[in-house]
Amino acid sequence: MKYYLAIDIGASSGRHIVGWLENGDIKTEEVFRFPNGVREEHGHLVWDTEALFENVKAGIKAALQKYEIRSLAIDTWGVDYVLLKGDEAVSPCYAYRDSRTERAIKEVHEILPFETLYERTGIQFQSFNTIYQLYDDKMRGRLQDVTDFLMIPEYLTYRLTGVKLHEYTNATTTGLVNARTGEYDGEIIKALGLPERLFGKLSFAGTFAGNLKPEIQKEAGGNIKAVLCASHDTASAVEGVPMAGNGPYLSSGTWSLLGLKVPAAITNENSRKANYSNEGGVGYVRYQKNIMGMWVVNRLKSELCPDKPFAQIEEEARASTYRNTVDVNGKEFLAPESMKRAFDSALDVKPETDGDYFRCAFASLAQSYKLALEELKQNSGAAFDTLCIVGGGAKNKLLNELTERVCGVKVCALPIEATALGNLKQQILRGE
Secondary structure (H helix, E strand, O other), X not given: OOEEEEEEEOOOEEEEEEEEEEOOEEEEEEEEEEEOOOEXXXXXXEEOHHHHHHHHHHHHHHXXXXXXXXXXXXXXXXXXXXXXXXXXEOXXXXXXXXXXXXXXXXXXXXXXXXXXXXXXXXXXXOOOOHHHHHHXXXXXXXXXXXXXEEEHHHHHHHHHHOOOOEEHHHHHHHOOEOOOOOOEOHHHHHHOOOOHHHOOOEEOOOOEEEEOOHHHHHXXXXXXXXXXXXXXHHHHHHHOOOOOOOOOEEEEOOEXXXXXXXXXXXXXXXXXXXXXXEEEOOOOEEEEXXXXXXXXXXXXXXXXXXXXXXXXXXXXXXXXXXXXXXXXXXXXXXXXXXXXXXXXXXXXXXXXXXXXXXXXXXXXXXXXXXXXXXXHHHHHOOOOOEEEEEOHHHHOHHHHHHHHHHHOOEEEEEOOOHHHHXXXXXXXXXXX
16 A cells, blocks of 8 residues: 655644545545644744644654655645745744735835736735735845745745755745746746745646655654645645536635636636636646635634534524624734624624624625625636535535525535645655
8 A cells, every 4th residue: 555645734733644545535544733823923923934844743753653655745825935045044934914015015016016917927916925025025125145935835845855846836826926837927026126046947746856854764763755746725625626527616714715727817807806816726727716714713713712612603603693794805804803803893783692703704704705606607707506615614514504595506515634635646646
């Protein structure tokens, strides 16, 4: 039996999942899990990349204690990155929810209007896109003497192997990859005055990254080949969705990613106005929209009832008669100090019970899915009557029911580790 290791790291937790092929199906076993999250440091939100790396190594060790692993691959969220001066990381590693880019956005758009950026890259506007983060770094002198920038999964892979690579699907989330050429856009990089040395040739899923460094082998208890998967977690999740045909998908986690597989980027005016993105896939483009996900629910839970099981939360929300909704994609819900106060401020009639707040949150998410699906139909010309939902949010039966009712589609809910499956699939396809 050939065993492979998917290291799937999200904004709130990371998982090491061993997979193997059995009777044509990928079987999995989770061997390690660890918490993740942003922390506040000097007034900014940052990632603890050292803790991430230590947990990555611990999970590899746990996997090797049970299985002989042929290869591993790492996927994480997009947008965020680590700057390097040679082999030394530049601290801190800012998190996308940090609000440092406001001035950078204005200056970037004075040089290159967003209409121009969208026509060239097809990437939706988000205040935390890498392009604005890097320009903020430039304005504050953080790019001086920097030799490399690596997206989070490639940084972790580099720490394991000593090899620096740029993976295509994750690179597209930067807003710096040309939608036609599939490479970093030199004209954008030059116009913004970003160091051209930072933007290397892009590599694709299945690329061999290297063997574990000797000191990592000693610590982990063996050697494993490191390869690239589609290292943007949503790209791997789409690879892991067992869709019939080419209907829309919704990857439901901290964020909701709703979209379609298309053969080429769609960068027309309607797509730009609807803020649809064209991100890299494995042999296709993911025409999708990044909208709010279970972030609002998780934040409400941690604030209102941290010890209450999700089953009870869903039961109380189902029993609630509260029917008001909010625009969950409003900026007030991105990183509020209090999610409860954010809901209260957006509602004329304030919820009274925990069940009311969660009913409002679930119904508001369903409404945001409806709007995104209507835009998807209009912009792509596709017709569909089914929505395939994967990820943690697919476990929420009430949210699935509300989505069916509000959106007028049949929901196919697959509460599977789609990202890990897609990660493993790319390793298995290498045939080693």
